[in-house]
Amino acid sequence: xxxxxxxxxxxxxxxxxxxxxxxxxxxxxxxxxxxxxxxxxxxxxxxxxxxxxxxxxxxxxxxxxxxxxxxxxxxxxxxxxxxxxxxxxxxxxxxxxxxxxxxxxxxxxxxxxxxxxxxxxxxxxxxxxxxxxxxxxxxxxxxxxxxxxxxxxxxxxxxxxxxxxxxxxxxxx
Amino acid sequence: xxxxxxxxxxxxxxxxxxxxxxxxxxxxxxxxxxxxxxxxxxxxxxxxxxxxxxxxxxxxxxxx
Numbered sequence: 001x002x003x004x005x006x007x008x009x010x011x012x013x014x015x016x017x018x019x020x021x022x023x024x025x026x027x028x029x030x031x032x033x034x035x036x037x038x039x040x041x042x043x044x045x046x047x048x049x050x051x052x053x054x055x056x057x058x059x060x061x062x063x064x065x066x067x068x069x070x071x072x073x074x075x076x077x078x079x080x081x082x083x084x085x086x087x088x089x090x091x092x093x094x095x096x097x098x099x100x101x102x103x104x105x106x107x108x109x110x111x112x113x114x115x116x117x118x119x120x121x122x123x124x125x126x127x128x129x130x131x132x133x134x135x136x137x138x139x140x141x142x143x144x145x146x147x148x149x150x151x152x153x154x155x156x157x158x159x160x161x162x163x164x165x166x167x168x169x170x171x172x173x
Numbered sequence: 174x175x176x177x178x179x180x181x182x183x184x185x186x187x188x189x190x191x192x193x194x195x196x197x198x199x200x201x202x203x204x205x206x207x208x209x210x211x212x213x214x215x216x217x218x219x220x221x222x223x224x225x226x227x228x229x230x231x232x233x234x235x236x237x
Contacts, residue, residue, distance in 0.1 A: 156199040163192050170184045171215060173177075 008173065012165035019161015023154040028104040030146050036067045036105075036113070037139040044132045047125060054088070054121050068102040075099075092117030112138050165172035178223075182216050 039061045046057035055077045062074030076095045083091060096114060105113075112135055119131035174217030196205035231237070 152199060156195060156201075159195045160192070163188055163195065167185065167192070169187045170181055170188065173181060 004173070008169040011169050011172070012162075015165025015168060016161050018165070019157050019159075022161070023157040025104065026150045026153050027159065029106065029109075031142045031151055032067075032069070032103050032105055033109065033139045033146070035065055035067055037136055037143070039065045039069050039073055040116075040132050040136050044129060044136075047132075049127055068099055071102075072096070072099040084091040089117050092120055098122050109142065110117075175183055182219065185212055185216055188212075 018139040042061050042064055046060060048058075052060065058077030058080060060066065060071045062070045062072075062077060064070070065073065073096055075098065076092065079091045079095060080088070092145055093114065096110070096117070116131055116135045119127065122128075189209055192212075193205045193209050196202075196208060
């Protein structure tokens with residue numbers, strides 16, 4: 001009886017944990033997008049007001065933004081500083097493929113970030129600003145719609161986790 | 174017959190009802206229907222043996 005009770009507790013606990021994990025994952029994409037937006041806004045101000053060169057600006061972003069976005073920009077800045085003939089876009093693509101493992105972004109988000117890399121260090125400040133604005137607008141729009149969806153799904157995943165655990169425990173009793 | 178099966182069926186009924194409500198609220202009608210169907214199948218799986226016992230006993234009692 002005791003073993004059965006412990007087993008049921010373990011099943012319920014695992015199921016609850018799974019539910020909460022999925023609920024947390026739901027908001028992770030929004031968080032990632034927002035920290036990416038922060039990095040882009042810092043880049044815009046570095047370029048527009050301080051006229052910092054791209055390697056130094058990337059390193060500054062790395063210091064000011066946490067998480068994988070900060071690491072990505074630090075990595076990018078280091079690569080730019082020690083580049084040997086590669087284009088900025090090639091370095092950006094290399095950095096992105098390394099960052100993809102830690103992030104929770106969807107493919108469409110990566111496409112926008114990758115396209116943004118094509119405009120990095122290309123032509124003048126106005127074009128750079130426009131490219132950053134385009135990416136920031138995309139992030140704003142996406143994050144707003146995802147937030148509404150995430151709020152709804154978060155509650156659902158949590159209750160699903162708890163109820164499915166209870167159901168499983170009852171069925172296996 | 175073990176009475177605990179009745180309580181188990183009641184518990185499954187309540188939990189499936191709550192699950193269906195949660196899924197309906199989240200706009201996942203299809204999954205809600207599948208869940209209720211799965212609940213029905215699980216309970217039917219438990220009950221079918223007892224129903225068959227009942228039928229054979231009725232046959233024995235009335236010499237059918």
